[in-house]
Amino acid sequence: MKRTLNLPDGRHAALSIALAFAAFGSSAQSPTPSPATPVAQSFTLSNGMTLIVRPDRRAPTVAHMLWVRVGSIDEVDGTSGVAHVLEHMMFKGTPDLKPGEFSRRIAALGGRDNAFTSRDATAYHQQVPAQALEAVMKLEADRFARNQWSDDEFKREIEVVKEERRQRTEESPRARMFEAMNAMVYQASPYRRPIIGWMSDIESLTPNDAREFHQRWYTPANAAVVIAGDVDVEKTRALAEKHFGPIPARAVPARKPREEPPQSGPRRMEYRAVADQAVVALAYKVPRWSGAAEGDAASQDALALTVLSAVLDGYAGARLDRALVQGQGTAGKRIADSAGASYGLMGRGPQLFSLSAVPARGVTPEMAAAALKSEVERIAREGISEDELRRVKTQWTAGEVYKLDSVFNQAQELGSYWANGLDIHTGDRLMGRLKAVTAAQVQSVAQRYFSDQQLTTAVLVPQGGQK
Amino acid sequence: MKAVLRISFRSTAVLAVLLASVIHNAQAAIPIEHWTHASGARVYLVASPSIPMLDVQLDFDGGSRRDPAAQAGLANATAGLLSGGVAAQPGLPALDENLLSEAWVDLGAQFGAQASADRFTLSLRTLTEPDLLQRAVALAARQIAAPAWPQAVWQRDRERLLASLKEAENRPGTQAGRAFARAVYGQHPYGFQPDAATFNAINVADMQAFYRRHVVACRAQVTLVGAIDRAQADAIVGRFMAPLKSHGCEPLPAVPQVRALERAIDERLPFAAAQAQVSIGQPGIARNDPDFFPLFVGNYILGGGGFVSRLTTEVREKRGLTYSVFSYFAPGRHAGAFQIGLTTRPDQAAQAVEVSRNVVKQFVEQGPTEAELVAAKAFLVNGFSLRIDSNRKLLDNVANIGWNGLPLDYLDTWTQQIERVSVADIRRSFARVLQPDRMVTVVVGAQP
Numbered sequence: 004m005k006r007t008l009n010l011p012d013g014r015h016a017a018l019s020i021a022l023a024f025a026a027f028g029s030s031a032q033s034p035t036p037s038p039a040t041p042v043a044q045s046f047t048l049s050n051g052m053t054l055i056v057r058p059d060r061r062a063p064t065v066a067h068m069l070w071v072r073v074g075s076i077d078e079v080d081g082t083s084g085v086a087h088v089l090e091h092m093m094f095k096g097t098p099d100l101k102p103g104e105f106s107r108r109i110a111a112l113g114g115r116d117n118a119f120t121s122r123d124a125t126a127y128h129q130q131v132p133a134q135a136l137e138a139v140m141k142l143e144a145d146r147f148a149r150n151q152w153s154d155d156e157f158k159r160e161i162e163v164v165k166e167e168r169r170q171r172t173e174e175s176p177r178a179r180m181f182e183a184m185n186a187m188v189y190q191a192s193p194y195r196r197p198i199i200g201w202m203s204d205i206e207s208l209t210p211n212d213a214r215e216f217h218q219r220w221y222t223p224a225n226a227a228v229v230i231a232g233d234v235d236v237e238k239t240r241a242l243a244e245k246h247f248g249p250i251p252a253r254a255v256p257a258r259k260p261r262e263e264p265p266q267s268g269p270r271r272m273e274y275r276a277v278a279d280q281a282v283v284a285l286a287y288k289v290p291r292w293s294g295a296a297e298g299d300a301a302s303q304d305a306l307a308l309t310v311l312s313a314v315l316d317g318y319a320g321a322r323l324d325r326a327l328v329q330g331q332g333t334a335g336k337r338i339a340d341s342a343g344a345s346y347g348l349m350g351r352g353p354q355l356f357s358l359s360a361v362p363a364r365g366v367t368p369e370m371a372a373a374a375l376k377s378e379v380e381r382i383a384r385e386g387i388s389e390d391e392l393r394r395v396k397t398q399w400t401a402g403e404v405y406k407l408d409s410v411f412n413q414a415q416e417l418g419s420y421w422a423n424g425l426d427i428h429t430g431d432r433l434m435g436r437l438k439a440v441t442a443a444q445v446q447s448v449a450q451r452y453f454s455d456q457q458l459t460t461a462v463l464v465p466q467g468g469q470k
Numbered sequence: 471m472k473a474v475l476r477i478s479f480r481s482t483a484v485l486a487v488l489l490a491s492v493i494h495n496a497q498a499a500i501p502i503e504h505w506t507h508a509s510g511a512r513v514y515l516v517a518s519p520s521i522p523m524l525d526v527q528l529d530f531d532g533g534s535r536r537d538p539a540a541q542a543g544l545a546n547a548t549a550g551l552l553s554g555g556v557a558a559q560p561g562l563p564a565l566d567e568n569l570l571s572e573a574w575v576d577l578g579a580q581f582g583a584q585a586s587a588d589r590f591t592l593s594l595r596t597l598t599e600p601d602l603l604q605r606a607v608a609l610a611a612r613q614i615a616a617p618a619w620p621q622a623v624w625q626r627d628r629e630r631l632l633a634s635l636k637e638a639e640n641r642p643g644t645q646a647g648r649a650f651a652r653a654v655y656g657q658h659p660y661g662f663q664p665d666a667a668t669f670n671a672i673n674v675a676d677m678q679a680f681y682r683r684h685v686v687a688c689r690a691q692v693t694l695v696g697a698i699d700r701a702q703a704d705a706i707v708g709r710f711m712a713p714l715k716s717h718g719c720e721p722l723p724a725v726p727q728v729r730a731l732e733r734a735i736d737e738r739l740p741f742a743a744a745q746a747q748v749s750i751g752q753p754g755i756a757r758n759d760p761d762f763f764p765l766f767v768g769n770y771i772l773g774g775g776g777f778v779s780r781l782t783t784e785v786r787e788k789r790g791l792t793y794s795v796f797s798y799f800a801p802g803r804h805a806g807a808f809q810i811g812l813t814t815r816p817d818q819a820a821q822a823v824e825v826s827r828n829v830v831k832q833f834v835e836q837g838p839t840e841a842e843l844v845a846a847k848a849f850l851v852n853g854f855s856l857r858i859d860s861n862r863k864l865l866d867n868v869a870n871i872g873w874n875g876l877p878l879d880y881l882d883t884w885t886q887q888i889e890r891v892s893v894a895d896i897r898r899s900f901a902r903v904l905q906p907d908r909m910v911t912v913v914v915g916a917q918p
Contacts, residue, residue, distance in 0.1 A: 062860070110848070111852070113849055166791070166815065279639070280636075328630075330626075397575065404597055409860055409862075
């Protein structure tokens with residue numbers, strides 16, 4: 004329930020904790036490169052594909068990612084989950100490569116490979132020794148342009164994806180609750196569907212659904228190659244032009260806006276499941292950060308909401324922990340065994356500010372919800388201290404330095420900005436803007452965005468256990 | 471030092487020179503400096519100047535294998551309560567848990583404690599800007615020297631632990647994990663399962679005593695990776711070890727070895743679940759096993775190697791029975807488990823068990839093919855640089871070298887050790903270590 008940065012991992016690791024909810028892409032907890040680091044450069048290849056290179060010669064390794072700006076947000080009813088299924092099928096071959104051969108080739112180079120699908124994007128990644136870069140680019144370009152597999156291969160992989168859904172979602176009451184909640188928060192926005200898809204949609208997907216999705220969205224102008232590590236920029240650019248450049252250009256299909264209509268009054272649901280502890284989650288519709296060079300009012304608020312989230316739950320002993328878990332709040336006793344806040348900040352679709360808690364024994368979900376709200380109300384009333392403000396900024400600034408230890412994270416961050424339509428300087432810009440947020444701004448967003456008008460509440464109600 | 475680093479980062483030319491750092495040179499040899507501090511602590515340092523940050527890891531022989539059976543969970547609880555605050559010291563006021571946490575955030579630094587099966591570990595990550603470094607070291611030293619051991623915080627955390635234990639009992643994965651550990655380890659501490667009774671039997675005085683007994687300078691291992699030199703490292707170690715002097719150096723009793731299984735154990739636990747949980751395995755090897763490398767390479771082929779392993783090929787790729795299937799050894803001071811794990815639709819559990827058992831049986835009898843071994847070596851040897859391409863990974867590796875008494879050139883000779891492994895080595899070592907007809911099989915939530 005905490006803000007795990009979930010760029011969900013389609014094949015191995017987490018397909019988003021099914022908190023379709025919590026922040027995707029970058030959250031306030033993972034700010035951006037500091038100016039004192041090697042700079043990224045961005046190019047457009049001859050066919051319209053984007054190339055982003057960030058040299059970092061500290062170790063002789065490279066992170067190579069291919070991002071496609073297509074995720075569950077681009078799906079339609081009846082074929083939910085197709086973006087993620089296609090991601091699985093991308094490992095199943097090309098005219099020159101048998102199923103599974105892609106991963107075997109990467110392994111032979113000494114590399115690790117995987118992929119993930121999120122609401123906003125699909126990304127394929129390899130970590131390899133620097134000298135293997137060209138071989139990897141060649142393999143990735145081949146499957147991007149010529150992914151091909153048999154219907155039989157598809158049928159087997161669908162069974163794997165169903166197991167994945169069982170493992171991530173069906174087997175977890177909390178994951179199921181958040182999935183159901185998400186479907187209630189949004190009505191028109193495609194964000195209402197789970198990334199992995201509804202079970203009956205997965206079951207009825209056809210091989211051609213996946214092939215057509217690939218044909219439609221995997222075009223050079225809708226993709227970016229992101230490389231960080233021990234590389235020379237000009238050589239890398241030439242290699243990218245050589246391997247990705249010849250892929251024929253195709254127009255990116257028009258996207259329907261499918262905007263979420265304004266919410267007009269509170270929504271509330273119960274999800275009953277075999278569990279011992281209840282969970283209560285509150286989601287408020289709030290603006291997102293556009294990343295535009297001149298900050299619009301909504302983006303200013305988005306930055307302040309990021310600080311608000313950190314002040315509530317950015318470190319041990321932050322406000323929610325202290326008030327609800329330690330029991331120092333107005334209730335005068337322990338309210339929750341855990342409590343958290345998260346905010347999406349940016350994404351291709353609408354963003355939420357979420358509060359959640361696992362009520363302590365003897366505390367009702369309603370009391371826990373009231374305690375969560377009262378912490379935001381307190382900030383609306385009294386504001387935050389300069390100490391708190393400085394503290395979360397210090398934490399972010401230090402995080403900028405620690406982040407340099409991983410070239411993979413550098414590539415991942417640049418890629419997620421690109422997927423959101425933002426440039427390579429976004430990280431620095433965002434950091435600069437966050438540092439300029441004032442205590443007054445934080446108080447102001449706490450006053451303006453947390454009315455019941457915009458609120459969706461979900462409660463996991465425990466039902467009798469197994470024995 | 472700060473100025474030099476800052477400038478170098480901005481200038482690419484200088485950058486290339488300065489950053490031709492440890493890791494690049496690592497291709498030839500990784501310069502691990504090792505010495506014994508005056509306090510008795512064994513120190514390992516890799517100076518990695520290119521990022522102005524430092525990681526320090528302190529390891530002690532105080533993992534959960536040191537838990538008394540009736541107080542399973544003691545090592546972990548002790549580690550957890552270290553964040554509960556520091557007591558007042560001459561000239562320094564006490565800090566409660568919140569003041570302590572805020573102090574760390576205000577430095578942009580992190581300090582944590584955790585217990586694994588073998589080790590009690592403290593870790594510090596900080597920036598190396600001189601003023602910040604000095605203050606972070608001072609705060610860490612206070613936390614090591616004078617934990618507050620607040621009774622109220624433990625009471626609260628125990629309530630939370632008990633609640634989450636109870637919640638976890640509703641999950642088939644929890645049940646499978648417990649049953650597997652019980653069956654594989656028997657009475658050995660590696661198999662201890664904390665529960666309400668053992669947590670209720672732990673009080674802060676026990677933690678205090680556990681901490682004093684195990685967190686001692688004479689058995690400390692300190693690993694440092696970051697932008698500092700040997701003199702700085704030695705001074706930091708001195709700050710951390712000084713307060714431990716009063717802990718003395720009481721010898722610790724030997725922990726018995728994990729006993730081999732005498733017969734196969736088959737446990738089927740009914741559970742209404744969306745997926746059945748399958749665990750198959752037995753006691754495996756200790757880290758000092760002479761066949762570590764053949765077993766490591768062999769397991770990559772059997773079930774460790776991502777999308778290309780035999781288990782993944784047979785259970786997932788060919789039959790679509792699971793999203794994830796793996797095998798691993800967990801070598802420690804004692805014979806940690808060899809384990810195969812997977813989850814599958816309840817009515818497919820029997821088939822998944824049969825396929826997995828056959829894969830292991832065949833692998834133990836016949837070993838890998840030459841082609842599989844060639845592919846495994848290519849992956850491991852070619853990808854070696856990916857194992858040490860960050861400070862964090864270097865820290866893990868160097869702490870591992872120290873903890874397991876491996877030679878200082880262990881990383882430098884690692885690829886040679888891999889190259890040396892033959893099909894015959896793998897077959898022989900697997901046949902010695904694994905007994906497919908005497909394994910534990912735990913299946914929770916299967917439907918006929």
